Amino acid sequence: MDVSTNKENHAAPVGRFAPSPTGRMHLGNIFTAVLSWLSIRSRGGKWILRIEDLDPQRSKYEYARQLEDDLQWLGLTWDEGGIDDIGPHGPYRQSLRGDIYNQYLTRLKSTGLTYPCFCTRADIMATQAPHQSDGRVIYKGTCRPEEFPSCEPLQEPARRHATRLFVPNEEIEFNDGVFGKQHSNLATDCGDFILQRADGAWAYQLAVVVDDGLMGVTEVVRGSDLLLSTAQQLYLYNLLEFKVPAYVHLPLICNTEMRRLSKRDQSLSMEALRLCYSPDEIIGHIAALANLIPSYSPCSLKELIKLFSWDKIPKTMSIVHGDISQ
Structure with a gap:
């Protein structure tokens, strides 16, 4: 893209x-x-x-x-x-602005691209080495359903959970005003990322x-x-x-x-x-x-x-x- x-x-x-x-x-x-x-x-x-x-x-x-x-x-x-x-x-x-973010989270859930995640940060750190040398940790998809993305929204579990967004194996390219042309693969460089934490806090990326x-x-x-x-x-x-x-x-x-x-x-x-x-x-x-x-x-x-x-x-x-x- x-x-x-x-x-x-x-x-x-x-x-x-x-x-x-x-x-x-x-x-x-x-x-x-x-x-x-x-x-x-x-x-x-x-x-x-x-x-x-x-x-x-x-x-x-x-x-x-x-x-x-x-x-x-x-x-x-x-x-x-x-x-x-x-x-x-x-x-x-x-x-x-929580009510505003919730409206857009609901919209994203309606796409069938979100799923509940029960992993703690400790779980993620224990199962995935930092990406390259910059300290990033790429989520391995532990909680991602087997048949995903879904054609319709998943049912929300009663158990406390974070909400993650599925990302495809796709390149993103853009031109930065100082560093010029940039490209990144969503799956390998980013991974499925959180939209709302389990404690209800909003993730920076969505906000x-x-x-x-x-x-x-x-x-x-x-x-x-x-x-x-x-x-x-x-x-x-x-x-x-x-x-x-x-x-x-x-x-x-x-x-x-x-x-x-x-x-x-x-x-x-x-x-x-x-x-x-x-x-x-x-x-x-x-x-x-x-x-x-x-x-x-x-x-x-x-x-x-x-x-x-x-x-x-x-x-x-x-x-x-x-x-x-x-």
Whole structure:
């Protein structure tokens, strides 16, 4: 399946930034937000802020409030969304969108392509070695019925279970805005994946496709660590008959130990950055990392709009130190 994107769509583009409120944002999060914002603003489009708080144990309302404040401090204004916005496509907190996800799960169940799964994570890890060297675990189909996919929906068991989606042995191809042509086999590279966990929590793959589809997102900008999940999402776009967005995956920003930034990198958290640097200094550092300017120099978002181009973005990871002015 060669999946076309909306890059040739002449309507005003719609982008989104969808952080998880599980702690303070770091430089890598802001790198993604800035480039997404610049891409949309350079073409006169709309930028949405969505709060991906599917993890009830780690997500906190106060973290969402703080990330909104950090974005506003940097000048990254949004046109729609945020933690308390209710329309036109609200709510914009995934934890409040369960009824919407359930509608689309019901639609997928009606295709006969879903089945109940009783495997625990421990079961799956014990029966399948990690895929290649990236740590992925491909589900072996332990709970898949013998005659499947079915021509009609399977009966829901009373016993608690997750819901999985069958994937065919089929290649998915798409063009990424930075890394070019990509292809992945759904069966061998992805495997049947979960739509809803046994505890009722919604899986990221379903939630992100439903949200982007309903919100009219035409461009998804995110880190290259999510590149492999794109095939699963494109498969869902096709089943749910949503228009496919353009995908742009960014090279990761790593610390001096060559590990991608996380919320544990306190020296590069927004809390530390705001104490040491002005918004223009942080934006200037991101612009230099993205090759939008030849070397580090403080600059404003407004200045960068006219300099922005996806063709300038590097394909290799960047290593950053605690002092971003170096």
